[in-house]
Each structure stands twice: as structure tokens, then as C-alpha cells.
Amino acid sequence: xxxSSVDQEGAVPRARHTGETDVEGEPEGGxxxxxxxxxxxxxxxxxxxxxxxxxLRWSALTLxxxxxxxxxxxxxxxxxxxxxxxxxxxxxxxxxVPEATPNAAGQTPLNVLxxxxxxxxxxxxxxxGGSKGDVGRAGLADVQMLxxxxxxxxxxxxxxxxxxxxxxxxxCTDPHDGHKYPALSLAMSNESLAxxxxxxxxxxxxxxxxxxxxxxxxxxxSGVVDMADAIGGVPVCxxxxxxxxxxxxxxxxLKLKAGTTYVKGEQALQWLRTRYGFxxxxxxxxxxxxxxxxxxxxxxxxxxxxxxxPGAMRGLAETATKALKVDEGLGTIAKLYDLSEEFKKVPxxxxxxxxxxxxxxxxxxxxxxxxxxxxxxxxxxxRDDTPLDGRGVKHKTEEQPKTPTDPDGxxxxxxxxxxxxxxxxxxxxxxxxxxQILQGRGFTQATADTTPASESRTTVLYPSADLEGDAEAVxxxxxIPLKQVRKSTDVSGxxxxxxxxxxxxxxxxxxxxxxxxxxxxxxxxxxKKDACMTVQKGFTW
Numbered sequence: 258x259x260x261s262s263v264d265q266e267g268a269v270p271r272a273r274h275t276g277e278t279d280v281e282g283e284p285e286g287g288x289x290x291x292x293x294x295x296x297x298x299x300x301x302x303x304x305x306x307x308x309x310x311x312x313l314r315w316s317a318l319t320l321x322x323x324x325x326x327x328x329x330x331x332x333x334x335x336x337x338x339x340x341x342x343x344x345x346x347x348x349x350x351x352x353x354v355p356e357a358t359p360n361a362a363g364q365t366p367l368n369v370l371x372x373x374x375x376x377x378x379x380x381x382x383x384x385x386g387g388s389k390g391d392v393g394r395a396g397l398a399d400v401q402m403l404x405x406x407x408x409x410x411x412x413x414x415x416x417x418x419x420x421x422x423x424x425x426x427x428x429c430t431d432p433h434d435g436h437k438y439p440a441l442s443l444a445m446s447n448e449s450l451a452x453x454x455x456x457x458x459x460x461x462x463x464x465x466x467x468x469x470x471x472x473x474x475x476x477x478x479s480g481v482v483d484m485a486d487a488i489g490g491v492p493v494c495x496x497x498x499x500x501x502x503x504x505x506x507x508x509x510x511l512k513l514k515a516g517t518t519y520v521k522g523e524q525a526l527q528w529l530r531t532r533y534g535f536x537x538x539x540x541x542x543x544x545x546x547x548x549x550x551x552x553x554x555x556x557x558x559x560x561x562x563x564x565x566x567p568g569a570m571r572g573l574a575e576t577a578t579k580a581l582k583v584d585e586g587l588g589t590i591a592k593l594y595d596l597s598e599e600f601k602k603v604p605x606x607x608x609x610x611x612x613x614x615x616x617x618x619x620x621x622x623x624x625x626x627x628x629x630x631x632x633x634x635x636x637x638x639x640r641d642d643t644p645l646d647g648r649g650v651k652h653k654t655e656e657q658p659k660t661p662t663d664p665d666g667x668x669x670x671x672x673x674x675x676x677x678x679x680x681x682x683x684x685x686x687x688x689x690x691x692x693q694i695l696q697g698r699g700f701t702q703a704t705a706d707t708t709p710a711s712e713s714r715t716t717v718l719y720p721s722a723d724l725e726g727d728a729e730a731v732x733x734x735x736x737i738p739l740k741q742v743r744k745s746t747d748v749s750g751x752x753x754x755x756x757x758x759x760x761x762x763x764x765x766x767x768x769x770x771x772x773x774x775x776x777x778x779x780x781x782x783x784x785k786k787d788a789c790m791t792v793q794k795g796f797t798w
Contacts, residue, residue, distance in 0.1 A: 341578035344588040349429040349453045350460025354469040355744040364408040372475040373400030395451035410602035412644045415610040419540040420447040422625045429457035472587045480580030487576040490519035491554045494789035500798045501534035508533040534796035548610040548781045608783025609645040631775040633713035647773030659726035665699040668727045675710035675754040684760045712756035718745040
């Protein structure tokens with residue numbers, strides 16, 4: 258990694274040109290491959306952090322200009338902005354997901370989780386929604402978006418998780434009082450934030466995706482309003498007049514005429530909270546509207562990222578830093594600036610926003626569960642660093658396996674039955690059946706492990722680098738691609754988890770590698786300027 262424009266952790270960033278061509282043009286790639294890490298909720302309509310990340314990115318880009326413009330007062334102002342930023346622990350779970358293996362050029366992906374809290378614990382938040390009874394209640398993560406920047410910084414993938422999605426939540430420990438929240442086998446995804454803080458939401462995403470998350474950024478209701486005001490509004494579009502209001506008092510209150518409107522203040526928050534009035538009135542429609550808002554905000558921020566109005570940029574910097582809560586590894590202007598430099602390398606046309614594919618939950622049609630197949634495909638593409646837009650896909654050639662530490666007959670392999678899924682029970686005795694297959698191929702130390710497991714794709718896990726070669730030997734013997742071999746802190750030895758893709762038979766068939774996101778992921782390209790929300794029947798005026 259080359260030396261960044263932030264010389265050291267307390268230093269003021271140096272001035273750089275961030276003109277439109279540099280921002281929108283080809284990524285800087287190898288010119289500045291910087292290290293991504295340097296030390297570096299939901300019962301009412303939600304506030305959203307969506308603006309949050311992109312906001313942060315561009316407000317951070319303006320900070321160097323703002324600070325230099327204050328001359329001798331620059332350092333004091335820099336420290337003032339640092340003091341604005343709230344910080345919390347990154348991961349509150351009992352385990353972690355190892356970072357991705359660097360590619361041939363030594364580059365690694367960057368994963369940032371954006372969280373929008375529905376907290377009503379300030380007078381301003383309460384004024385924007387909710388009741389006095391909500392004061393003191395732990396916030397819920399009503400907006401959750403995983404931002405994945407590719408290892409080579411040529412493309413960015415954004416995956417949203419609807420708040421009504423039922424998923425497992427791991428055990429989390431509150432970093433402030435030590436309270437331990439037990440694991441939940443299935444709960445609404447937004448509840449994770451109330452179980453110790455944003456670090457539990459990070460732990461939940463890592464458990465769901467097996468993707469290492471480097472940072473989080475969180476914003477609440479009032480932060481969304483402040484950010485929209487700071488940039489002069491965000492353009493959004495509806496195909497018909499819309500009024501999100503029902504006779505029994507539901508709805509966000511959003512009332513817009515057909516066409517494009519620049520929303521700011523409370524109206525921006527209403528847009529991000531609207532469920533009744535968009536598409537079919539479900540949480541999915543709200544998620545799609547949030548994607549539209551985010552895309553428009555990115556374009557608006559880039560358009561305004563100039564040197565012509567330092568007062569406005571100062572206000573944007575002040576607003577962004579006050580609105581944010583981030584992990585401890587991202588808690589200074591210098592680190593935010595470093596992060597912004599990584600985001601800046603991706604042109605708008607290579608940003609792809611998606612929603613995790615879901616289906617109705619059989620036990621409650623008002624709730625969702627990840628869709629078998631399509632949800633797995635989307636997550637695996639992000640985990641494998643495959644572009645979601647289908648452009649520039651280069652399937653990686655299989656690497657040569659590491660040399661095993663032991664001969665096959667001495668490798669202790671534990672086999673777990675992970676063949677169950679949302680719509681199918683596990684295949685009975687599947688672990689024992691695969692143990693016999695392994696023993697027949699020379700792995701005589703293979704044994705069945707009764708630990709509960711669920712994997713869409715058959716995977717070989719290992720706990721430490723010295724067992725990587727042994728794990729790859731198991732994969733090779735069964736015809737499992739090496740990309741399905743990974744390090745895990747949840748196992749004590751080489752462990753084969755037989756997934757839902759190998760419920761029967763003696764031979765494993767590797768899945769075909771997808772080239773773009775599934776159609777059920779509601780794909781929205783970052784440069785699409787004519788996106789317009791469909792209005793739900795009965796909500797026009």
C-alpha cells in the first residue's frame with residue numbers, strides 16, 4: 258500500500274484535486290492501492306442511513322479543502338470535527354469471519370455496513386416520528402446495507418436487507434455493560450441493533466453471509482434530515498401523485514406530485530420511511546425507494562463537490578461528522594478520508610444496488626425469509642468478489658492447493674449435515690453417508706459431527722493456516738472447488754459441511770458460476786437517472 262495523503266493518524270489531509278473527471282472517470286487502481294483498514298429498528302417507518310455512507314464519502318472528500326481554508330485554525334477545526342464523531346465496537350459476536358485472501362496483486366475487498374437507526378432518544382428524533390413511549394427504547398436497524406468495494410476497486414456492490422426479514426441473530430455482548438444477549442434462531446433482522454449496538458448488527462451480517470465486515474457507519478432520523486438539508490435536497494421521482502396516508506393513521510405522510518421533486522428536511526425522511534404508497538406496500542418497495550434516494554444523493558454530492566462554496570462544504574463536514582456513529586477503526590477524519598479515497602476509485606456507472614431476494618415466511622406472510630437459491634447466489638457473488646453488473650467478469654482460475662500437513666489417512670475430518678434449508682428438512686444421516694464416501698477415498702479418520710449446521714453450498718472449513726492444506730486435500734478428493742474452502746473461527750479442526758447443494762449421491766457437482774446478480778435482486782445501476790417509483794393503488798391524490 259502506498260503512503261496515503263493522510264500522513265499519519267492525527268495529521269491534516271493535504272489538498273488534492275477531486276474534479277468531476279477524476280471522480281467519474283476510470284478508477285485509479287494500481288496508482289493508489291491503499292490498504293482498506295488502518296486500525297484502518299423496527300416497528301414504525303424507519304429513518305435511513307442510506308445517505309449515510311455516500312454522504313460520508315463525499316463530505317470526507319471536502320474536509321481537506323475545508324481545513325486548508327481555515328489556515329492557522331485548521332488544526333483546531335480538524336480536532337473539533339474528530340470530537341463530533343461517535344464511536345462504538347465493531348463486532349459484538351463471539352466469533353469473527355477472517356478477512357478475504359488478497360488477490361494476485363495483493364489487493365483485498367472492502368466491506369462497510371451502513372445502518373439506519375429508528376432511535377427516538379433525542380428531542381429532534383422524537384419530533385420526526387414515534388411517540389414519547391419510544392424514548393429510552395433501544396434503536397432498531399431499520400435500514401441495513403452492505404457496501405462491497407471490489408479488491409481492484411473497479412466496481413461496488415450494495416446489498417440491502419429488508420427489515421422484515423427473519424434471520425438468525427448470534428449471541429452478542431454489550432460493550433458498555435457486559436450484558437450477554439443469547440442467540441436467536443430466527444428474528445426480524447432489525448432487532449440486532451437493540452442487542453448491544455451496531456456491533457451486533459455487524460455480527461449478524463457476518464453470520465448470514467460469511468463475509469468479513471471492515472467497518473460500520475450508522476445514522477438516525479435527525480441525521481438523515483440534516484444531511485439532506487446540507488446538500489440542498491435530493492431529487493426523487495414518482496410516476497403518479499402519491500400520499501402515504503391511511504384512514505387508520507398509518508403511512509409516512511409523504512405527499513408528492515408526479516415527476517421529480519427535490520426532497521430535504523422532514524420530507525427526505527418521509528421518502529426513506531415510506532412503505533404504504535410504494536409498489537405493493539411492502540418493505541421491499543421501501544427498500545427500492547431507498548436505493549433510488551441513495552443513487553440520487555451520490556450524484557448530487559459529486560455534482561456539489563467543488564471549491565466554489567467553502568462555507569457550504571464546511572457545513573457539510575460539520576453535519577456529516579455529527580450525524581455519524583462509526584466503529585473504533587474509523588473514528589477520525591484521517592481514517593474517514595482514507596476510506597473516501599477507496600470509494601472514490603469506483604465510477605458511478607459501476608455501482609450496483611440490490612436487495613437480498615426474499616420470499617414470504619410460511620409461518621407469517623407479513624414476514625420474509627431469504628429466497629433459496631437467489632439469495633445464496635447474490636451473497637456468494639459478493640463474497641467471491643464477482644461484479645453484480647455482469648461487466649468485466651473474469652472467473653478465477655483454480656489455484657494450486659497447498660501441501661497437506663498430513664497424509665490423507667491421518668487427516669481428522671469432521672462432517673456436518675448442513676443440507677437443511679428454509680423449505681426442506683435436512684437429509685437424514687447425510688453426514689454419516691459422506692463419511693463413508695471419504696473413508697472410501699482414503700480419509701479413514703473422517704467422523705460424523707452432530708453440530709447443527711445449515712449451508713446452501715458445501716464448504717470445507719479450517720481453523721488455522723497450518724490446516725489449510727489438509728482442508729484443500731479433502732475438497733480436492735470430493736471435487737469441491739477451492740473457493741469453497743475457507744478459514745473459520747467456529748471450528749476446531751478440518752470440517753466438511755455438506756450443504757443443500759449435495760443432499761444425495763456420492764459425487765459432488767460444483768455449481769455454475771453466475772455472471773450477474775439474479776433478476777429477483779431488484780438491481781438498480783448507480784448511474785440510472787430516470788428511475789421512478791411506482792405508486793401503490795389507493796395512495797394517489
